[in-house]
Amino acid sequence: MAIRFDKLGVVIAAIAAYGAVVAPFATFRANRIVAGEPRSILEALPQWSGAALLAILGAAALVALLKTPLALRLAASVVVLTSLALLIGVAGAHLTPEGNSFARVSAASGFWLLIFAFTLLLADGLTRLQLSPVGRVAVLAVAAAAVWLLLASGAWNDLSLLKEYTNRADSFWNEASRHVTLALGSLVGAVAVGLPLGILCHRVDWLRDGVLNVLNIVQTIPSIALFGILIAPLGWVAANVPGAAAIGIRGIGVAPAFVALFLYSLLPVVANTVVGLAGVPRAANEAARGMGMTDWQRLRGVEFPLAFPVILTGIRIVLVQNIGLATIAALIGGGGFGVFVFQGVGQTAMDLVLLGAVPTVALAFAAAIILDAVIEMAAKGRPVAEAA
């Protein structure tokens, strides 16, 4: 039997080879802001474990490279990802000199490349499995539980990222809840306003182009500029509207961040509502009217359910976009994970930047998977393609 290569596997194996052999596995720094010294896998891991990791990586890369059964590919990726997750913690403990609380060990480019390569293998395998929406959410839950277990077990406690966390444990959870509140709150606001606005745009022709154009323009304003634009009106509101200042409305801080995220969210919600409603089959609408449904009954019973998957897609775009965008709220004192990112940039402490960036990415990723699953379930049993 001739040996056959997997196309994606070639890429994965190449990345893995570079990540394992050429790029450093971990970085050691004498303190948190000096330049780091690279450490290879064999240097970073104690005794036999470095060699063992290299052996596992070699075997898994081979599994990826050749055309192999799906189960084997999935197993290889899970084994590698688990080993990497555990051993980076071991490297932290191994490289940190005994009793030294200033030295920092963090994952380096080789580690991240390996994670990327085998996540690619895992994702490719999961895609080929064609999991149901519930199945995909379940996989996400298992992955989240595994990460939580590693965090709780203390296996990563010697890594720089976790040391940064330990120093800021209280503010981390404050900023986390602020971040989620900003992202979700502005989404809720955008849906509450955007949905009726979208319905209105669908029904009133002359309104549609105007509203969508204005929202398009809003979307193109850079966030920093939008914050600047908002300072004056919000400051005026705080000074002149009784009670406004008491509930936290100010020229800078949470209020402008919230308003900016809300404005950015409106376009996807309104546009998808309009597109979704326009996609409702004409004959279904005509029949609904002809059978004596009132406008409200038709909207609730026919148009909205048929447009719902498209509207949900807009909500998914908004949520993922908002989770990312909420980071910049920190620029104007709005809080959120961006606080760590900008502090880290200011202190040239990359691990502090990661403390803000990694949870943001993880949140956005989880939100995307969950909402995709919800969209697929909402569209179930309906011939969405037939709508045209």
Added chain:
Amino acid sequence: MIEIEHVTKRYGDVAVVDDVSMVIEPRTVTVIVGTSGSGKTTLLRMINRLVEPTSGTIRLDGVDNRTVPGPQLRRSIGYAIQGHGLFPHRTVAQNIATVPSLLGWDAGRIRARVDELLSLFQLDPAAFGARYPHELSGGQQQRVGVARALAAEPNVLLMDEPFGALDPIIRTKAQEDLLAIQRRFGTTIILVTHDMEEAVHLGDRIAVMDAGRLIQYAIPAEILARPANDFVETLVGASDRPFKLLSLGAVRDAVEPGEAEGAAIGDEATQRDALAELLWSGRAAMPVTDDEGRALGRVTVNGLVKRAARPA
């Protein structure tokens, strides 16, 4: 009875329906025929007020249809359209239950009615009730569309090119089903089509429309025999109007005493079918039997040809 009196609909300066008056008798099938843009659909849609007339009145059983709120009026009138217009996100049973639900029928009564209609349209309630429209064939979708229109037992059923999207074989079947159901429920049906063949086949009376005006409103034989103008004549089609005329009569009415050789024809068949069979089999006469197989006499080519001539 539906009385349409001097009804006009203008969009700007254009009269889409121009001063149309007609009376539609209860328990009959009236077919409105015309080319596209003749105003036939607009006229139909003014009956259930999907379109409001610019002037004129429409009375249903003596009641001006403007005295009833639009949605409430439409719930009392069946409505079926081309391409069925079924709700893709609702099951067949839920689709049929649309108007009864709007009227607030209780669940048991709705279920009974849905099952009754599905059976009537030769769709097994247990197998089809829970399916979604996209899981049905075109003919089945069309039948569900008509069943949905009849769900709340309306006295009047409006149909806008209901068979337009069907292939010829399924269309013939659907037309037969419609006539059977009309006889069973005695529903007053007003059907819009551009197909004169369909009009002659289904209509007790035919209304021909052109450029918004009602050109001729008469029984099919009259339309065929004495078209009001060149337009109607073109629509009827000069080349096959004798055959259309024959298609209006049953063999029963053309039976002559005597005997004939060969396969017999049932007395329910149309005279057109009988003539076609005679010409095709090269015979001058064929025996006629009733539905129990008893010989009634015969039909002859000569006899049928006389019947196909323009009536005096």
